[in-house]
Amino acid sequence: MSTQTTDVPRKSRFKISKRALPYVLSLPALLVCIGILIPFFTAVAYSLQRYRLSQPWAREYNWGANYLNFMTDPSFWNTLKVSMTYAFLTVGIELVLGLGIALLLQQRSRLNNFVSIMLLMPLMTAPALASLMWKLMTNPGFGILSYWATLLGIEDMKWASDPSTAMLTVVIVDVWVYTPFIMILLLAGLRSLPRQPFEAAELDRVPRLFVLWRITLPMLMPFLLTAVLFRVIESIQQFDIIYAMTQGGPGNTLTVFQVEAYLNFFQSTNIGRSAALLMILWVITYILSTIFIKNWLRLRERARGDA
Amino acid sequence: MQQKSTLEQILRGVALACVIFFFMFPIFWILLMSFQTNETILRVPPSMVFEPTLTNYRSLISGTLEGSTATLEIKFMGNLWNSLFLSVTSVTVGLILGVPAAYAFAKLKFRGSEDIAFTLLSFRFAPPLLVLLPLTIYFQQLGLADTYFGLIWVYQLIVLPLILWIVRGYFEDIPSDIEYAYRIAGHGFWTTFRKIALPLAGPGIAAAGLLAFIFAWNNFIFALVLASADKQPVTVGALAFITAAGINYGQIAAGIMLSIAPTFALALYAQRYLVEGLSLGAVKG
Amino acid sequence: MSLKLAGITKAFKKEIVLQDVSLDVETGKTLVLFGPSGAGKTVLLRLIAGVIEPDAGTIQIAGRDMEGVEPEDRDVGMAFQNFALFPHMSAEDNIASPLTAQRQSQSEIKSGIQALAKLLKIEHVLGHKPKELSNGQKQRTALARALAGKPGSLLLDDPLRNVDAKLRFEMRLELPRLLKDQNATVIYVTQDYKEAMAFGDQIAVIHEGQVQQIGTPEEIYLTPATTEIARLFGDPVINLMDVAPEARGRMVSVSVSDQPIMLDPGYAEMVGQECVLGVRPEAFRFVEPNSPSAIPVQVETEAPLNEKTVTLVLTAGGREVMVTRPSGTPGPNGGTAHITIDSAATLLFDRASGRLCVPKATIAGEAIA
Numbered sequence: 029m030s031t032q033t034t035d036v037p038r039k040s041r042f043k044i045s046k047r048a049l050p051y052v053l054s055l056p057a058l059l060v061c062i063g064i065l066i067p068f069f070t071a072v073a074y075s076l077q078r079y080r081l082s083q084p085w086a087r088e089y090n091w092g093a094n095y096l097n098f099m100t101d102p103s104f105w106n107t108l109k110v111s112m113t114y115a116f117l118t119v120g121i122e123l124v125l126g127l128g129i130a131l132l133l134q135q136r137s138r139l140n141n142f143v144s145i146m147l148l149m150p151l152m153t154a155p156a157l158a159s160l161m162w163k164l165m166t167n168p169g170f171g172i173l174s175y176w177a178t179l180l181g182i183e184d185m186k187w188a189s190d191p192s193t194a195m196l197t198v199v200i201v202d203v204w205v206y207t208p209f210i211m212i213l214l215l216a217g218l219r220s221l222p223r224q225p226f227e228a229a230e231l232d233r234v235p236r237l238f239v240l241w242r243i244t245l246p247m248l249m250p251f252l253l254t255a256v257l258f259r260v261i262e263s264i265q266q267f268d269i270i271y272a273m274t275q276g277g278p279g280n281t282l283t284v285f286q287v288e289a290y291l292n293f294f295q296s297t298n299i300g301r302s303a304a305l306l307m308i309l310w311v312i313t314y315i316l317s318t319i320f321i322k323n324w325l326r327l328r329e330r331a332r333g334d335a
Numbered sequence: 336m337q338q339k340s341t342l343e344q345i346l347r348g349v350a351l352a353c354v355i356f357f358f359m360f361p362i363f364w365i366l367l368m369s370f371q372t373n374e375t376i377l378r379v380p381p382s383m384v385f386e387p388t389l390t391n392y393r394s395l396i397s398g399t400l401e402g403s404t405a406t407l408e409i410k411f412m413g414n415l416w417n418s419l420f421l422s423v424t425s426v427t428v429g430l431i432l433g434v435p436a437a438y439a440f441a442k443l444k445f446r447g448s449e450d451i452a453f454t455l456l457s458f459r460f461a462p463p464l465l466v467l468l469p470l471t472i473y474f475q476q477l478g479l480a481d482t483y484f485g486l487i488w489v490y491q492l493i494v495l496p497l498i499l500w501i502v503r504g505y506f507e508d509i510p511s512d513i514e515y516a517y518r519i520a521g522h523g524f525w526t527t528f529r530k531i532a533l534p535l536a537g538p539g540i541a542a543a544g545l546l547a548f549i550f551a552w553n554n555f556i557f558a559l560v561l562a563s564a565d566k567q568p569v570t571v572g573a574l575a576f577i578t579a580a581g582i583n584y585g586q587i588a589a590g591i592m593l594s595i596a597p598t599f600a601l602a603l604y605a606q607r608y609l610v611e612g613l614s615l616g617a618v619k620g
Numbered sequence: 621m622s623l624k625l626a627g628i629t630k631a632f633k634k635e636i637v638l639q640d641v642s643l644d645v646e647t648g649k650t651l652v653l654f655g656p657s658g659a660g661k662t663v664l665l666r667l668i669a670g671v672i673e674p675d676a677g678t679i680q681i682a683g684r685d686m687e688g689v690e691p692e693d694r695d696v697g698m699a700f701q702n703f704a705l706f707p708h709m710s711a712e713d714n715i716a717s718p719l720t721a722q723r724q725s726q727s728e729i730k731s732g733i734q735a736l737a738k739l740l741k742i743e744h745v746l747g748h749k750p751k752e753l754s755n756g757q758k759q760r761t762a763l764a765r766a767l768a769g770k771p772g773s774l775l776l777d778d779p780l781r782n783v784d785a786k787l788r789f790e791m792r793l794e795l796p797r798l799l800k801d802q803n804a805t806v807i808y809v810t811q812d813y814k815e816a817m818a819f820g821d822q823i824a825v826i827h828e829g830q831v832q833q834i835g836t837p838e839e840i841y842l843t844p845a846t847t848e849i850a851r852l853f854g855d856p857v858i859n860l861m862d863v864a865p866e867a868r869g870r871m872v873s874v875s876v877s878d879q880p881i882m883l884d885p886g887y888a889e890m891v892g893q894e895c896v897l898g899v900r901p902e903a904f905r906f907v908e909p910n911s912p913s914a915i916p917v918q919v920e921t922e923a924p925l926n927e928k929t930v931t932l933v934l935t936a937g938g939r940e941v942m943v944t945r946p947s948g949t950p951g952p953n954g955g956t957a958h959i960t961i962d963s964a965a966t967l968l969f970d971r972a973s974g975r976l977c978v979p980k981a982t983i984a985g986e987a988i989a
Contacts, residue, residue: 046673049524057436057499061455068461070469129354132347134503143351145606146356151613152602153595154553155568160577161365161591164584171378174362204358209613216618218608253604254617265462268555272574286464290560293468304463315462321453327617332507354842512704515671518691521721521769534708 074303081297094304103280103288107305113286114197114270115263118202123256125203126210133211134218144215151208155201159272162201163188186275193280198282201269206262210255217251218244250327257320261313278291285309336552363593368588374416374586391589397538400588409582410592414572418594421553421558425487427546429494434540437499438532441506442514452499459496465561466492474561481563489557494547497615501546504616505539542608549598569594618620621695621772621805622647622667628677630663635664639829641677645822648768648798650806652820654813654852660829661809662701662953668807670694673845681773684817692721697771701778703762707749711761712737714748719767719871736764739798754916756787767802778811792818813853817841825849843967847974849896850967856930856942859904863897865890874968877915877935881963886979890968891977895977898967901930906952906960914958917941933957 053111058097078090098104129147133140165173166187177185188197221244229239244254267286270276276287281293292302366375370387389418393409410461470489471480479485509532517527533540562571572589576582589614602609610618625775631755637660645651653661666672668679670691679686679693697718705714711732714944715868718989719729740760745753753761779795780788796819798804808819816823818839823830824867825840833845844850850858863874865887872887873880874897881897908915920940924930931951939975943959945951 036555039342050439050443050448053439053443054436054448054451057432057455058451059496060432060488061458061495063471064458064466064492067466067469067473070473071465074469113384128350132350137433143355145603146355148602148609149362150358151601152549152553152598153362154555154570155555156555157573157591157594158361160573160587161361163577164368164588165361165364167584170379170381170584172381175379175381181449186414204361206482212610213614215617216614220618228400240583254614263459263543267464268570271554271559286556289462289464289468293464299468302468303465306462306468308463310465313460313462314457317457320460321456323616324615327614330502331611331616331618510702510704511671512700512702513706515666515669515691516700516765517696517706517717518671519669519694519696519790520718520765521692523690523692525896533705536769 050109060293061084071303071306075307077300077303078298079298079303081299090300094300095226095308097301099237103283104305106280107283107285107288110195110282111264112265112281114199114202114284117195117199117258118206119256119259121199121203122207122210122259123252125207126255127214127252128212129207129211130218131244133215136219139232144212147208147211150205151212153205154217156272158205159198159201161275162197162204166197177273189283190279191278193305194281194289196279198270198273199305201273202263202266205269206259210259213255213258214248216246221247249322250323250330254320254323254327257316257323261316263319264316265309265313337533340377345365346489348446350511352424364530364593365588368585369592371585371588373585375584376472383394385558391583391585395586395589395593409576410564411593413578414567414592416570417562417566417572418552418568418570419597421483421486421490422548423553424483425490425494426547428487429491430540430544432491433495433498433543434533437502438471438506438528440499442509442511442532443504452503453589455499456495457493457494458616463556465562467557473558480561481566483566486561486566489561490551493550493554497547497612501612502536502539503612505532505536517578521581529533538608542605544614545601546608546612547603549601622680623773624678624680624683624804625664626678626680628664628674630660630667630672630674637692637829638667638674641826641829641831643831644822644833644912645805645807646923647805648803649821650785650796650808650819650825652787652816653807653826654820654823655811655826655832656852657811659826661826662777664826665777665807665809666845667696668773669696669698669775672950679737685811686948687746688834692716693923695772696775697766697769697773698775699762699779699782700775701809703750703758703782705753705758705762710747710749711742711753711757711960715764715768716769717747717765718923719736719845722769732768733764738770740764756783758785759791765919770802772804774799774802774806775889776806776857778809780815781811790843795819813855817853825852826897841976844898845976845977846967847896847898850969852974856901856925858967859901859941860906860969861897861899861939861941863968865893865895865968877917877939877962878939879913879915880931881913881966882959883963883966883968884979887968887977888980890970890977894971896969896971899961900965901942902928903962903965904941904943905962906943906945906950906957909958911958911960914960916956916958919924919952919954919957933959 075094075259076091077087078093078239079087080275086255165171168184168186174185174187186193190196225243229243265286266284267290270282270284270287271290276283276284276291286309289302290303291310292305344485367383369391370389372388372390373384375385393408398409398412438449444521465513474480514527514531517531522530534582552568556569558566558571569590573587573594577587623645624641625641625643628638628698630638631634635824638748641664643651655661663672667674670686670689681696686694688730693860697884701968706717713731715736716729721733733746734743737746740763742757742760742764745757750758750761750802755833759779761783765775775828780791784790792815810816820837823840827848833840833849840849841853842851847860847963851860861876863876865872865874867888868871868880871885871889874883874884874895875881915935917935920932921928922931923943924947927947929951931943933941970977971973
């Protein structure tokens with residue numbers, strides 16, 4: 029008779045009950061993230077305090093005062109306006125350009141695939157470094173763009189150092205970096221559309237503009253929405269490009285939310301105001317991202333279904 | 336196929352050329368600059384004709400800039416090393432933490448799993464400074480300020496949601512029957528995870544890792560807030576570079592080229608997965 | 621390894637897939653689970669294999685309760701309908717997977733695989749990856765993998781479903797022998813009644829998550845518990861006719877096309893009830909026009925089916941009836957013909973419930989579901 033009966037499980041090492049298993053697998057990741065959640069609540073607390081590093085003795089809860097002050101604070105309204113303008117301009121231009129390029133590259137051909145891969149390069153450039161590249165090109169002394177401006181008769185174009193052209197300059201950099209993002213998303217969307225409606229339209233000799241407007245765009249809608257929301261959420265929080273280019277200047281021409289909060293925190297050390305600004309930004313992005321996630325989920329379902 | 340008119344062909348060609356020019360020219364121009372001395376860079380009008388030189392790269396790599404007035408020490412290679420170290424370690428940590436969690440979310444639906452997965456995803460969309468600013472104060476208190484450990488931890492904010500959501504999709508694509516078959520054949524959960532789930536999700540894990548690397552490498556704000564000079568990656572380091580006295584523009588250009596080359600190479604290598612990764616798994620390329 | 625299920629219930633998101641299922645299979649016997657797709661057969665196999673857990677009920681394998689026992693410790697082998705081969709492993713490694721789990725030596729594994737591969741005629745493709753295999757080869761590899769570990773119980777989920785007709789025919793001949801050699805307790809899932817009849821020591825008919833009837837193949841065929849089961853077993857399908865039994869002296873009769881059919885007197889209590897008469901196509905016979913109780917019919921079409929010839933006829937009342945006869949025997953000469961019913965071979969069902977009526981005192985078989 030053998031000493032081992034079949035009733036004893038062969039290996040009892042590493043047996044974790046089925047119920048606990050998912051938690052064991054996901055807990056490490058969750059713990060790491062919880063460590064990040066704590067600062068979030070701290071930020072909420074800061075936003076409700078009068079808290080300046082320069083006056084530690086005066087630190088106290090003033091509850092909604094930081095938020096109330098915003099109502100009458102022109103620099104807050106400036107921040108809001110600049111952020112919105114930036115998001116609107118960048119996403120608007122990127123959408124039009126991205127859609128146009130995607131339509132241009134829609135046919136699968138060797139050239140189109142090559143071009144679409146090349147266009148990924150700006151997207152793979154760190155935004156901060158992209159700013160640096162454009163800074164070199166817009167240098168009033170030797171920048172190639174400044175030189176071209178003079179050829180066009182615009183003398184002494186100061187680009188990011190001039191309040192009237194600073195926004196234009198950072199928007200160009202943003203467009204350069206992120207248009208490819210919208211482009212490849214829409215290109216993937218276009219190429220995933222069913223063919224039949226287009227073949228039918230072609231047989232019926234439906235004008236191509238009409239096809240674009242009434243068939244392509246509506247069918248592309250989920251992709252458009254996802255791409256645009258994704259970009260709006262990121263654009264309204266843009267920091268890297270603007271900070272690397274001008275640090276919010278000249279003056280307060282480019283003090284978008286995160287740049288303003290950064291400057292408040294590290295330069296004027298007004299931590300309460302900085303936190304309150306970020307909370308407002310968070311609310312905006314939170315609303316946008318809930319809409320976004322719903323859309324995104326639907327797309328994801330679809331992509332998985334096709335697989 | 337509808338017959339395309341010649342005019343349309345021409346217009347398409349012109350449009351395509353403009354697109355390529357706008358998106359490629361900056362990279363091309365900076366690449367040219369990186370092979371020039373200050374003298375040729377500062378010429379007016381700018382010209383593409385010059386004698387290429389490798390001195391910019393040489394001095395960046397050796398770490399000393401022979402200026403006209405004095406010899407300048409620069410730590411560009413240190414920044415490059417920091418970028419590499421931070422990105423590689425963050426991605427490794429992210430994969431170790433994220434892959435099992437992705438599996439749990441994909442295959443072992445448990446109570447609250449969807450909510451947790453979405454909370455993790457929403458980190459991706461929250462303003463980073465909201466977390467970073469209080470964290471600077473905590474890190475001071477915990478002694479994590481200006482440590483690689485602290486940075487790698489915070490980098491999980493970018494790396495984890497990406498890995499989690501891409502890899503989750505790949506795990507979901509594995510038919511459960513295949514895993515069941517291996518279990519029934521007599522293998523335990525962990526062996527099955529190692530021998531079936533991991534290899535079959537392998538391409539996804541690789542893609543997520545590469546993309547996470549690119550995002551970590553390109554990150555700017557985390558290191559700007561939390562790292563001092565000796566821990567800074569290239570994104571932050573290069574910025575300080577431009578204000579350094581006595582520097583050559585060619586050297587800045589060379590620095591930029593060296594900083595973007597790794598992500599370009601990876602992107603080319605992993606381009607099949609880029610669409611999926613950039614959309615966090617919502618769209619397949 | 622005997623296998624015993626008691627009161628198994630399983631629901632997915634409030635949708636009940638299995639309800640109070642109890643089964644008992646003796647060591648070395650084959651039980652066929654038969655039923656239409658979506659009946660819950662596959663779920664039942666998964667419950668036995670331990671990859672999902674029942675909401676209620678117990679599963680015993682070899683007398684041991686399986687609650688909390690992981691799939692790898694249940695000593696079962698399973699062949700999946702979709703094969704579920706490991707796509708990144710060669711056929712050989714697929715088949716070897718139960719053997720490596722048992723920590724057999726390399727040489728043991730090699731010889732074990734060779735023997736099985738020879739038996740299943742896949743020696744020449746052992747080095748191939750699943751995607752390089754034909755469906756038939758995949759199916760054999762999956763089967764070999766299930767058999768390789770010499771498990772006490774074998775769960776076969778419609779293994780012949782996704783293979784071509786020729787291979788299915790061959791496997792129908794080979795598989796029973798193969799299973800006998802294994803000496804394992806087998807649960808075999810199928811939607812094909814011929815497979816069920818050929819393989820099963822017992823057949824359990826499952827419909828909508830419940831066991832409708834358990835019995836030997838003969839019992840299921842001769843005394844199907846419901847019209848539904850009667851319809852599923854048999855090709856061509858059984859003829860079902862609405863009838864109302866009447867008393868005729870001591871006998872009970874029903875009328876089909878105005879011809880009285882005498883039934884067993886044990887059906888007395890069904891008199892006056894709405895019923896369904898089930899007549900297998902082979903229970904009809906073509907007869908001369910002047911034969912007693914001959915029913916005149918119109919011949920519609922005729923087609924051969926294996927060793928039988930199937931004739932579709934139309935009664936005067938416009939009812940379609942399928943009649944079979946052994947091929948080669950004389951049949952109707954087109955146009956009109958006459959048929960009679962072998963009344964001993966008829967089945968009577970209650971129309972409302974669809975259940976088989978069993979004549980009193982002459983209970984046939986043991987199949988009371």
